[in-house]
Amino acid sequence: MNVSSVKGSMSISSSTSTWKAGDTISDQFPAGLRVLVVDDDPTCLMILEKMLIACLYKVTKCNRAETALSKLRENKNGYDIVLSDVHMPDMDGFKLLEHIGLEMDLPVIMMSADDGKKVVMKGVTHGACDYLIKPVRIEALKNIWQHVVRKRKNEWKEFEQSGSVEEGDRQPKQSDDADYSSSANEGNWKGSKKRKDEEEETDERDDTSTLKKPRVVWSVELHQQFVAAVNQLGIDKAVPKKILELMNVPGLTRENVASHLQKYRLYLRRLSGVSQHQSNLSTIISAQDPTFGSLSSLSGLDLQTLAATGQLPAQSLARLQAAGLGRATAKSGIPITLVDQRNIFSFENPKLRFGEGQQQHMTNKQQVNLLHGIPTTMEPKQLVSLRHAAQSIGNMNMQVPPHGAQSSQNNPLLMQMGQQQQQQQQQSRGQILVDSTINHAPRLSSSMGQPILSNGIATNVSSRNGIPENIRAPGYSQTPSMLNFPMNHASELPGNSFALGSTPGVSILTSKGAFQEDVNSEIKGSGGLMPSYDVFNDLDQHKLQSWELQNVGMAFDTSQHSNSLQGNLDLTQSALGQQGFSSGQMNGHNRSAAVASKAMFSTGDVKELGSAQNVNQHLNNLLVDNTIRVKSERVCDTSPANIFPDHFGQDDLMSALLKQQESVASSENEFDFDGYSMNNIPV
Amino acid sequence: MEVGQMQRRLVDYTKSLFMEGFLDAQFLQLQQLQDESNPDFVVEVVSLFFDDSEKLLNDLTMALDQPSVDFKKVDAHVHQLKGSSSSIGAQRVKNACIAFRSFCEEQNIDATLRCLQQVKQEYYLVKNKLETMLRLEQQIVAAGGSIPMIELGF
Numbered sequence: 001m002n003v004s005s006v007k008g009s010m011s012i013s014s015s016t017s018t019w020k021a022g023d024t025i026s027d028q029f030p031a032g033l034r035v036l037v038v039d040d041d042p043t044c045l046m047i048l049e050k051m052l053i054a055c056l057y058k059v060t061k062c063n064r065a066e067t068a069l070s071k072l073r074e075n076k077n078g079y080d081i082v083l084s085d086v087h088m089p090d091m092d093g094f095k096l097l098e099h100i101g102l103e104m105d106l107p108v109i110m111m112s113a114d115d116g117k118k119v120v121m122k123g124v125t126h127g128a129c130d131y132l133i134k135p136v137r138i139e140a141l142k143n144i145w146q147h148v149v150r151k152r153k154n155e156w157k158e159f160e161q162s163g164s165v166e167e168g169d170r171q172p173k174q175s176d177d178a179d180y181s182s183s184a185n186e187g188n189w190k191g192s193k194k195r196k197d198e199e200e201e202t203d204e205r206d207d208t209s210t211l212k213k214p215r216v217v218w219s220v221e222l223h224q225q226f227v228a229a230v231n232q233l234g235i236d237k238a239v240p241k242k243i244l245e246l247m248n249v250p251g252l253t254r255e256n257v258a259s260h261l262q263k264y265r266l267y268l269r270r271l272s273g274v275s276q277h278q279s280n281l282s283t284i285i286s287a288q289d290p291t292f293g294s295l296s297s298l299s300g301l302d303l304q305t306l307a308a309t310g311q312l313p314a315q316s317l318a319r320l321q322a323a324g325l326g327r328a329t330a331k332s333g334i335p336i337t338l339v340d341q342r343n344i345f346s347f348e349n350p351k352l353r354f355g356e357g358q359q360q361h362m363t364n365k366q367q368v369n370l371l372h373g374i375p376t377t378m379e380p381k382q383l384v385s386l387r388h389a390a391q392s393i394g395n396m397n398m399q400v401p402p403h404g405a406q407s408s409q410n411n412p413l414l415m416q417m418g419q420q421q422q423q424q425q426q427q428s429r430g431q432i433l434v435d436s437t438i439n440h441a442p443r444l445s446s447s448m449g450q451p452i453l454s455n456g457i458a459t460n461v462s463s464r465n466g467i468p469e470n471i472r473a474p475g476y477s478q479t480p481s482m483l484n485f486p487m488n489h490a491s492e493l494p495g496n497s498f499a500l501g502s503t504p505g506v507s508i509l510t511s512k513g514a515f516q517e518d519v520n521s522e523i524k525g526s527g528g529l530m531p532s533y534d535v536f537n538d539l540d541q542h543k544l545q546s547w548e549l550q551n552v553g554m555a556f557d558t559s560q561h562s563n564s565l566q567g568n569l570d571l572t573q574s575a576l577g578q579q580g581f582s583s584g585q586m587n588g589h590n591r592s593a594a595v596a597s598k599a600m601f602s603t604g605d606v607k608e609l610g611s612a613q614n615v616n617q618h619l620n621n622l623l624v625d626n627t628i629r630v631k632s633e634r635v636c637d638t639s640p641a642n643i644f645p646d647h648f649g650q651d652d653l654m655s656a657l658l659k660q661q662e663s664v665a666s667s668e669n670e671f672d673f674d675g676y677s678m679n680n681i682p683v
Numbered sequence: 684m685e686v687g688q689m690q691r692r693l694v695d696y697t698k699s700l701f702m703e704g705f706l707d708a709q710f711l712q713l714q715q716l717q718d719e720s721n722p723d724f725v726v727e728v729v730s731l732f733f734d735d736s737e738k739l740l741n742d743l744t745m746a747l748d749q750p751s752v753d754f755k756k757v758d759a760h761v762h763q764l765k766g767s768s769s770s771i772g773a774q775r776v777k778n779a780c781i782a783f784r785s786f787c788e789e790q791n792i793d794a795t796l797r798c799l800q801q802v803k804q805e806y807y808l809v810k811n812k813l814e815t816m817l818r819l820e821q822q823i824v825a826a827g828g829s830i831p832m833i834e835l836g837f
Binding site: 040042043044046047050051087113114135136137138 | 769
């Protein structure tokens with residue numbers, strides 16, 4: 001890479017020449033800047049490319065926004081800055097700008113022949129670093145490096161401001177930062193730049209750009225942890241320093257956290273404009289149960305957002321998921337978007353219910369209809385993606401506030417969870433988690449879109465009948481609802497807390513008779529993620545307990561009705577996960593929700609689950625998250641109805657719920673739920 | 684004609700294009716971008732401009748020929764043409780596009796049709812001029828001479 005070669009020389013010179021030799025180094029600096037230019041006009045594109053090359057930049061050109069996005073995604077750290085035209089046939093330039101800001105956090109410069117004030121303003125509001133009017137002159141291009149430097153500088157500043165003194169290996173940068181303030185003065189800048197370069201070079205960063213600090217890739221897990229930490233602290237009080245401490249990720253710097261937090265906040269702000277009811281979710285979500293700890297990191301993103309904004313804009317979630325996850329599973333614009341969310345709440349995913357795989361597990365698995373709030377409309381494939389998302393989401397917000405404080409929240413699930421959490425946290429958590437994991441694991445593998453439901457439902461059913469085993473609830477909880485699937489609880493649940501997400505939970509709710517009741521009421525209320533919660537709420541406390549036990553035992557693979565929570569959880573998890581995931585985007589969210597529900601399960605339970613099969617573990621993670629949340633819901637005795645519905649239109653929920661129930665009922669039959677009668681499903 | 688003479692002709696001709704407003708300073712930038720590593724840069728860009736513009740003009744003609752004109756689409760095309768012509772430095776084409784756009788906003792069919800004609804006219808004019816100029820350059824290079832850099836006094 002040019003940059004490296006440039007840097008190489010630069011570093012060498014910088015190291016050897018200290019920073020006096022300004023000329024060589026400063027002259028080199030902007031050189032090698034990696035620019036991605038996007039313009040549908042071939043003439044302009046060619047001219048821009050030539051100009052940028054003349055500026056000694058390293059240029060990559062695209063004539064389509066989609067191509068540009070995929071290039072950026074393939075190589076996140078491969079570019080320093082992006083130049084984009086405003087008017088493009090396949091995607092609006094501002095939309096691209098948003099994507100890049102969310103996913104990659106690169107400086108973006110907009111260009112257009114249009115110099116109208118409105119358009120320029122739009123660029124500003126969407127976060128563009130600059131706006132160039134065409135025809136672009138080479139002089140204008142010669143200065144674009146300033147945006148890269150400025151961004152870095154700001155990140156440093158934030159870093160500093162977060163109050164941490166520890167610069168770690170970034171110390172040199174700090175001093176550079178000070179220098180940057182006088183960057184107007186080229187000489188100073190050179191000096192600082194050189195110093196920075198030196199540091200850059202000497203620090204073993206793999207970042208070859210002298211401009212760049214090593215870029216941290218916000219993986220799903222990392223993001224989950226981040227979200228969990230933020231939730232724990234409270235979105236308003238979350239400062240990079242504390243987040244960093246909470247996350248406890250070696251090698252992560254405050255600066256990284258700070259910039260990520262910035263982006264996250266922006267995202268949340270944007271979301272808050274989307275829907276009001278989401279806010280409830282967010283509150284709930286943010287109130288994550290501390291026990292969950294880092295549950296929500298990843299999926300938390302979505303959930304968080306929801307939490308923060310109180311809305312669950314599916315799309316934003318999806319996007320966020322993707323973004324947060326670092327384009328993990330989430331596809332661009334994760335489909336999970338609001339729609340899914342809604343689905344989740346509306347329990348539309350009959351498919352989710354008792355997915356193919358789930359059926360087996362369903363038998364006496366308590367269908368923890370934790371998710372009944374969560375629409376189970378997730379498609380199988382979505383489940384998978386959900387899974388991913390769920391995982392991340394799970395980490396996200398599912399941390400339903402243990403203290404049932406949320407009841408007021410629209411997210412009945414969350415609320416319930418919260419309440420339940422208080423009471424049952426331990427157990428529910430475990431349960432849910434287990435379930436979710438269960439659901440997740442097995443389900444996902446079987447690509448059961450629905451399966452989660454089945455799992456979840458299965459668990460519900462069993463629980464109903466006092467067969468705690470299959471607490472599939474997690475499945476429900478998993479549903480897309482942003483419930484923060486405490487994926488993070490990975491500690492309790494191995495890995496895939498996604499299951500939570502995947503378990504469309506909702507489906508689960510409906511399917512299980514036992515839970516059905518709960519679910520019904522809950523579902524109706526909650527409309528969405530809450531499903532799991534509802535279920536829990538309705539169920540007796542002790543039922544929950546039994547569930548938990550049962551859930552645990554529900555492990556998918558084992559298809560046992562053992563009392564091990566794990567089993568249940570697993571199933572639920574998978575169910576949840578699947579469901580959640582099917583909805584794709586929502587998955588992420590759902591997962592979180594599921595996770596949250598899982599979280600509700602006592603961690604203790606989770607642990608039990610943990611020992612369960614791998615699958616269970618998987619599920620557990622998912623389930624745990626979900627179940628936990630679900631449990632909390634159940635425990636709280638908040639009528640499910642209130643939980644969900646506010647946001648999601650009770651009617652929808654009801655219908656969805658009904659639908660689900662129906663489907664569930666039918667599926668249940670197949671599953672041989674012990675003595676679970678659907679009769680009492682209060683619809 | 685000997686090289687020196689050709690070069691003088693080229694310079695005079697190019698200057699006149701600037702004077703008459705067919706080309707603006709942006710074109711100079713393009714010329715300055717041309718170097719040994721990319722000796723045909725100007726020719727390539729100009730050819731690209733021609734191809735692209737002709738397509739746009741066809742699209743515009745078709746769009747305005749519809750019984751019910753979609754002005755948004757027309758405006759989009761004109762915007763595109765404006766962008767590329769300004770990038771190349773085809774000043775008069777760009778100006779014609781600006782006028783065109785304002786009439787599009789008003790959704791004035793007659794005026795926009797007239798504008799289209801105007802734009803086409805300007806386009807063919809500048810195309811002609813550029814081709815002449817480029818041909819002169821080619822001849823000079825073929826005769827062993829180098830292309831003189833234009834020093835614009837204004």
